[in-house]
Amino acid sequence: MKASKAKTVYVCQSCGTQSPRWMGKCPDCGQWNTMVEERVEKPREIGSAKRHDGAEPLLLGDIKAGEEDRFVTKIGELDRVLGGGIVPGSVVLVGGDPGIGKSTLVLQMLRQVSELRGKALYVSGEESPSQIKMRAQRLGVKAENLYVLAETSLDEILRAADELQPQAIVVDSVQTVYTSELPSAPGSVGQVREVSGRLMLHAKRTGIPTFLIGHVTKDGAIAGPRVLEHIVDTVLYFEGDRGHAFRILRAVKNRFGSTNEIGVFEMKESGLAEVANPSEMFLAERPKDATGSVVVSSLEGSRPILAELQALVASSKLAMPRRTCIGVDYNRVSLLIAVLEKRVGMHLMGMDVFVNVVGGLKIDEPAVDLGVIAAVASSFREKPIPPDMVVMGEVGLAGEVRAISQAEARLKDAAKLGFTRCILPAVNVEKIEKSAALKKMELLGVRTVEEAMERLF
Ligand code: TYD
Numbered sequence: 001m002k003a004s005k006a007k008t009v010y011v012c013q014s015c016g017t018q019s020p021r022w023m024g025k026c027p028d029c030g031q032w033n034t035m036v037e038e039r040v041e042k043p044r045e046i047g048s049a050k051r052h053d054g055a056e057p058l059l060l061g062d063i064k065a066g067e068e069d070r071f072v073t074k075i076g077e078l079d080r081v082l083g084g085g086i087v088p089g090s091v092v093l094v095g096g097d098p099g100i101g102k103s104t105l106v107l108q109m110l111r112q113v114s115e116l117r118g119k120a121l122y123v124s125g126e127e128s129p130s131q132i133k134m135r136a137q138r139l140g141v142k143a144e145n146l147y148v149l150a151e152t153s154l155d156e157i158l159r160a161a162d163e164l165q166p167q168a169i170v171v172d173s174v175q176t177v178y179t180s181e182l183p184s185a186p187g188s189v190g191q192v193r194e195v196s197g198r199l200m201l202h203a204k205r206t207g208i209p210t211f212l213i214g215h216v217t218k219d220g221a222i223a224g225p226r227v228l229e230h231i232v233d234t235v236l237y238f239e240g241d242r243g244h245a246f247r248i249l250r251a252v253k254n255r256f257g258s259t260n261e262i263g264v265f266e267m268k269e270s271g272l273a274e275v276a277n278p279s280e281m282f283l284a285e286r287p288k289d290a291t292g293s294v295v296v297s298s299l300e301g302s303r304p305i306l307a308e309l310q311a312l313v314a315s316s317k318l319a320m321p322r323r324t325c326i327g328v329d330y331n332r333v334s335l336l337i338a339v340l341e342k343r344v345g346m347h348l349m350g351m352d353v354f355v356n357v358v359g360g361l362k363i364d365e366p367a368v369d370l371g372v373i374a375a376v377a378s379s380f381r382e383k384p385i386p387p388d389m390v391v392m393g394e395v396g397l398a399g400e401v402r403a404i405s406q407a408e409a410r411l412k413d414a415a416k417l418g419f420t421r422c423i424l425p426a427v428n429v430e431k432i433e434k435s436a437a438l439k440k441m442e443l444l445g446v447r448t449v450e451e452a453m454e455r456l457f
């Protein structure tokens with residue numbers, strides 16, 4: 001016998017056309033793969049005498065901001081990315097490649113919740129309780145107050161949560177959870193959306209902060225749905241290179257804080273450790289006096305991070321010389337190579353150019369332009385850049401060096417690590433007050449790429 005299911009329809013996500021059956025192409029707007037299963041909601045009776053539990057308009061002045069309620073996990077890197085701690089009733093989506101350490105991160109967070117606040121619930125649809133236990137042992141998590149539920153039915157999860165009344169819930173992963181109200185398979189767009197919508201309502205109603213783990217597709221978006229990103233309050237991405245130990249937690253959307261902040265962790269034998277001084281880590285293996293290597297400063301949120309940028313220029317046997325960029329934007333590097341050819345007269349035409357940011361870091365900030373130019377020039381001329389020098393500045397097509405933001409913060413960071421010389425835009429030099437922290441730093445202001453070349457070599 002067939003169990004009775006709630007009524008569902010397929011709705012085109014592009015134009016809203018409804019159909020009782022799934023179709024590959026929307027008959028109305030002609031878009032492909034836009035039909036997503038949705039539950040049919042009974043329409044509310046309009047104008048019915050009975051008031052439903054809707055909210056009243058409030059005076060803005062009467063509303064409390066609720067900042068004081070944030071729960072500080074004491075994992076500093078996580079707290080900062082969240083905007084200063086976990087907000088009650090918030091729903092946070094954590095995305096990332098498989099094996100990057102999402103489960104480890106949330107388990108360490110739940111440890112803090114369970115030790116500092118009270119009960120915490122870890123729902124896993126991917127791993128058995130014994131697997132979770134093994135990871136917890138590896139992390140040295142004490143079992144007190146931390147509950148594990150291996151379940152994929154949404155109704156069961158919500159029931160367990162209501163019974164337990166935890167201080168935080170983690171659902172690992174949202175793609176494994178299903179609601180029986182939709183016949184489609186777990187992980188389908190319809191299911192993921194329905195499940196996260198219901199979890200969101202639950203979080204808002206109970207005030208329990210809820211963390212959803214989401215898988216990431218090949219092209220880097222959280223699997224299933226962009227829509228998921230619209231539903232939740234905060235979207236965090238956990239990134240990193242498998243070949244390297246460090247991991248970066250980045251806020252892509254945050255209703256309760258800045259999206260510019262990043263948190264840096266290092267994956268160790270016993271879990272994720274915070275990296276308080278990322279610059280030190282990224283520069284740890286820097287070769288001294290090697291050509292094509294330069295230290296640049298990249299601003300990640302409010303935090304400057306020093307990184308090593310390398311370039312290798314070699315004569316090419318190809319008709320179309322290769323330009324390979326890892327960690328920096330390809331188009332930007334092409335543009336800067338053109339500037340070097342035209343404004344400095346460097347013949348890079350028959351040369352392969354490779355540019356790489358060491359450590360798997362990705363930099364997308366114009367302030368590293370001058371660094372790219374310096375690295376390419378250093379490799380081309382086979383002259384090393386002094387090891388105690390940092391290079392920063394944006395470069396325009398006319399070969400002019402433009403001002404960068406927060407030069408002072410970047411300089412202080414560099415000074416802390418023992419750098420004593422910095423090439424930076426002249427405009428910035430004029431504005432900088434020589435504080436005690438910058439006493440030993442020699443500031444070499446430049447206006448054009450040619451001037452920078454003179455200062456460098
Ligand atoms: P995991 O949190 O399971 O990743 P995800 O949930 O994102 O798929 O972590 C997977 C990797 O992390 C795994 O390859 C082993 C490594 N790891 C450590 O190096 N140290 C540790 O303490 C733990 C728990 C995992």
Ligand code: MG
Nearest residue numbers: 102103126172
């Ligand atoms: Mg996992």
